[in-house]
Amino acid sequence: MFSITPSARLRPSPYYAATLAEGVNAFTTYNHMLMPTGFGNPAEELRRLMEGVSMWDVAVERQVELRGADAGRLAQILSPRDLSGCQVGQGKYVPLCNHAGTLINDPILLKLAEDRYWFSIADSNVWFWARAIAAERGLDVQVGEPDVSPLAIQGPLAEDVVAALFGDWVRSLKYFWFRETSLDGIPLVLARSGWSKQGGFELYLMDGTQGTRLWNLVRAAGRPWGIGPGYPNVVERIESGLLSYGGDTDDATNPYEVRLGRYVDLQVPDDVVGIQALRRIHREGPRRQQLGAVLDGAEPTPLLFHWHGIFRAGVRVGDLTNCVWSPRLGRNIGFALVASACVPGERVEIHKEGRVVQATLQALPFF
Amino acid sequence: MFSITPSARLRPSPYYAATLAEGVNAFTTYNHMLMPTGFGNPAEELRRLMEGVSMWDVAVERQVELRGADAGRLAQILSPRDLSGCQVGQGKYVPLCNHAGTLINDPILLKLAEDRYWFSIADSNVWFWARAIAAERGLDVQVGEPDVSPLAIQGPLAEDVVAALFGDWVRSLKYFWFRETSLDGIPLVLARSGWSKQGGFELYLMDGTQGTRLWNLVRAAGRPWGIGPGYPNVVERIESGLLSYGGDTDDATNPYEVRLGRYVDLQVPDDVVGIQALRRIHREGPRRQQLGAVLDGAEPTPLLFHWHGIFRAGVRVGDLTNCVWSPRLGRNIGFALVASACVPGERVEIHKEGRVVQATLQALPFF
Numbered sequence: 001m002f003s004i005t006p007s008a009r010l011r012p013s014p015y016y017a018a019t020l021a022e023g024v025n026a027f028t029t030y031n032h033m034l035m036p037t038g039f040g041n042p043a044e045e046l047r048r049l050m051e052g053v054s055m056w057d058v059a060v061e062r063q064v065e066l067r068g069a070d071a072g073r074l075a076q077i078l079s080p081r082d083l084s085g086c087q088v089g090q091g092k093y094v095p096l097c098n099h100a101g102t103l104i105n106d107p108i109l110l111k112l113a114e115d116r117y118w119f120s121i122a123d124s125n126v127w128f129w130a131r132a133i134a135a136e137r138g139l140d141v142q143v144g145e146p147d148v149s150p151l152a153i154q155g156p157l158a159e160d161v162v163a164a165l166f167g168d169w170v171r172s173l174k175y176f177w178f179r180e181t182s183l184d185g186i187p188l189v190l191a192r193s194g195w196s197k198q199g200g201f202e203l204y205l206m207d208g209t210q211g212t213r214l215w216n217l218v219r220a221a222g223r224p225w226g227i228g229p230g231y232p233n234v235v236e237r238i239e240s241g242l243l244s245y246g247g248d249t250d251d252a253t254n255p256y257e258v259r260l261g262r263y264v265d266l267q268v269p270d271d272v273v274g275i276q277a278l279r280r281i282h283r284e285g286p287r288r289q290q291l292g293a294v295l296d297g298a299e300p301t302p303l304l305f306h307w308h309g310i311f312r313a314g315v316r317v318g319d320l321t322n323c324v325w326s327p328r329l330g331r332n333i334g335f336a337l338v339a340s341a342c343v344p345g346e347r348v349e350i351h352k353e354g355r356v357v358q359a360t361l362q363a364l365p366f367f
Numbered sequence: 368m369f370s371i372t373p374s375a376r377l378r379p380s381p382y383y384a385a386t387l388a389e390g391v392n393a394f395t396t397y398n399h400m401l402m403p404t405g406f407g408n409p410a411e412e413l414r415r416l417m418e419g420v421s422m423w424d425v426a427v428e429r430q431v432e433l434r435g436a437d438a439g440r441l442a443q444i445l446s447p448r449d450l451s452g453c454q455v456g457q458g459k460y461v462p463l464c465n466h467a468g469t470l471i472n473d474p475i476l477l478k479l480a481e482d483r484y485w486f487s488i489a490d491s492n493v494w495f496w497a498r499a500i501a502a503e504r505g506l507d508v509q510v511g512e513p514d515v516s517p518l519a520i521q522g523p524l525a526e527d528v529v530a531a532l533f534g535d536w537v538r539s540l541k542y543f544w545f546r547e548t549s550l551d552g553i554p555l556v557l558a559r560s561g562w563s564k565q566g567g568f569e570l571y572l573m574d575g576t577q578g579t580r581l582w583n584l585v586r587a588a589g590r591p592w593g594i595g596p597g598y599p600n601v602v603e604r605i606e607s608g609l610l611s612y613g614g615d616t617d618d619a620t621n622p623y624e625v626r627l628g629r630y631v632d633l634q635v636p637d638d639v640v641g642i643q644a645l646r647r648i649h650r651e652g653p654r655r656q657q658l659g660a661v662l663d664g665a666e667p668t669p670l671l672f673h674w675h676g677i678f679r680a681g682v683r684v685g686d687l688t689n690c691v692w693s694p695r696l697g698r699n700i701g702f703a704l705v706a707s708a709c710v711p712g713e714r715v716e717i718h719k720e721g722r723v724v725q726a727t728l729q730a731l732p733f734f
Contacts, residue, residue, distance in 0.1 A: 001371070002370065002393055003369065003370065003405065004368070004370070004371040004394060004395065004396075005368075005393045005394065005395045005405065005670065006672045007395055007601075007614055007670070007672065008611075008613075008614040008615070008671060008672065009395070009397070009490055009613040010672060011673055012673055016672075024369070025370060026370040027369050027370070027371060028371065028372045028374055028377070030376070032490075034672065037372040098495070098498055098502070099499075099502035104495060123399075124495070125491060125495055127618075128471060128492055128495050129495045129496075129499055131465055132496055132499035132500055132503070133503065135466035135640075136503035137503070145618060234374075244376065246399060247376040248375070273502075302373070303372065303374070304373060304375060305374070305375065305377060305379045306375060306378055306379055307375060321375055
């Protein structure tokens with residue numbers, strides 16, 4: 001493991017002091033911010049998410065705010081998913097694409113008002129993108145980065161903790177829907193969402209000075225359920241088949257290649273960026289697909305900084321884009337971005353730093 | 368110090384194996400890649416740059432390639448600096464701005480051919496930006512990321528090492544000019560450039576499989592001059608007044624605020640992105656300026672992850688955007704992004720994590 005050198009290019013989050021107090025010892029960078037990725041006890045941090053409740057500093061999920069008369073129009077222009085039925089208070093998972101149909105982010109879109117939307121983004125610069133399109137098309141919309149920093153509460157006991165904090169109304173909140181509310185005077189948006197399949201909520205803190213106070217309020221309320229610190233968990237997300245934009249995608253990946261085709265609506269208007277390319281890709285069929293790979297052997301593998309080649313009968317057919325030891329499977333598993341001709345059940349070879357590892361392809365998710 | 372967690376979102380460079388062999392122990396992230404920032408002996412790593420010769424893995428300086436009939440036209444549309452006199456083989460430092468005149472990157476532009484340009488970029492997503500503008504304007508140009516990874520050779524003895532490798536012709540290469548050449552069959556672009564004021568060259572490796580071989584060739588050739596590993600050095604760059612885009616700038620910084628006004632040519636065509644806004648800012652005068660700050664006290668300060676407020680007579684006038692111990696001055700120094708009304712020589716207060724430190728403003732650079 002290597003140290004990360006402090007730099008103002010890599011901003012801490014409003015929860016930084018709170019996570020320091022919790023004993024954070026590892027970070028990743030994401031949207032030019034630091035995100036905690038370890039508190040010293042990975043097994044317990046995973047168990048808490050799978051069986052209890054975990055709280056995460058995910059302030060790196062930055063908001064790209066669209067505000068103004070043309071906010072809704074710009075949201076649709078950027079989104080190859082039909083937003084015409086999206087209501088105020090509703091969120092939608094949206095693959096964003098460039099003019100070539102290549103995936104450039106996969107945010108949650110939150111419709112706060114008819115003239116106000118947030119893209120809660122993955123790790124790429126959607127501000128640049130949205131501002132360029134808005135200005136070039138002469139739209140009446142402001143694209144900005146508001147003071148909004150999500151804190152996630154995830155795990156099977158998350159709902160009990162959030163209900164204790166906000167009331168039982170949260171139990172009937174539908175997936176990806178949200179409400180503007182407050183906690184002890186702290187303004188926030190409460191959404192049923194989060195980057196795990198274990199269930200939970202995200203509190204979109206709307207005042208960066210209140211990070212420590214919000215953290216401590218959640219920490220105290222969750223104590224009866226054994227809440228503790230966590231983070232978007234690489235083991236859980238791979239077992240659950242969740243995509244990491246920029247990790248599992250490259251500069252040519254389209255939504256159809258990574259199981260996001262169902263979020264593309266080919267009948268959206270012709271002025272939607274990338275829709276012509278997506279119609280063509282859909283017609284011709286994508287060249288690649290995303291499958292799971294279960295590696296032979298029972299020795300845990302280290303995390304990877306780069307993709308590993310996948311070969312079938314001596315021919316390179318794609319890449320292993322992540323790899324992690326799955327306690328539930330007792331195997332190393334990962335995502336395989338491979339040629340469309342590959343099929344689940346096939347045996348392949350993975351070339352990992354000079355070694356060759358046998359693996360079997362299967363459909364995603366693993367669980 | 369914290370660990371950085373491996374992720375395929377953070378790619379290693381072609382020199383990764385070579386820097387591991389050199390004993391790299393710290394990284395930063397930049398353009399979604401890892402850049403070495405420490406080899407265990409910071410004093411010697413600085414001395415080598417100031418008095419000898421240092422070699423740096425700066426593969427994170429990615430290239431945004433513009434290729435096609437409209438490549439030159441797009442380069443000018445993106446650049447508020449007049450490129451009409453730029454020749455093949457010439458590089459130019461160019462502040463890129465958005466439609467509001469806000470700085471979005473400060474690359475070196477390399478003109479490789481009439482229909483082929485590289486922006487050698489700082490830490491922001493110029494691909495998204497350039498692709499959006501090109502596609503919205505219907506230009507005949509491909510925007511891509513070629514397999515190009517710079518290795519910098521910096522320091523007062525750099526020219527001797529590079530001359531030993533390539534021949535004495537390199538001694539007459541002008542600043543920012545370059546030549547396509549090769550070294551032992553490895554294709555590269557050799558430029559007189561680099562992110563220090565100690566002089567030197569950058570080898571733009573054009574074959575990512577040859578990183579270790581190129582590193583070792585340079586290492587061997589530099590041995591008589593005591594070459595060793597280094598990195599863009601935060602001490603030297605602050606002493607020398609070099610701007611770090613994204614570290615010393617925020618979401619509202621224009622070129623005039625950070626000493627880049629001389630790279631803006633207000634007479635460029637009206638279709639250059641941001642030029643109308645820059646003309647207005649120039650006419651009205653920028654609201655902020657970039658000065659140096661010399662802090663009182665002789666105790667070295669830690670590097671910072673975030674800006675510190677600067678106050679004058681109890682009123683906040685701006686921010687300290689970086690801070691480092693300067694061995695040459697025997698003081699902590701940093702850049703102050705402060706109101707235009709501030710003047711060199713003025714005393715200010717810097718609020719650093721609960722402490723108040725007195726400081727004196729001065730013009731940049733420090734050296």
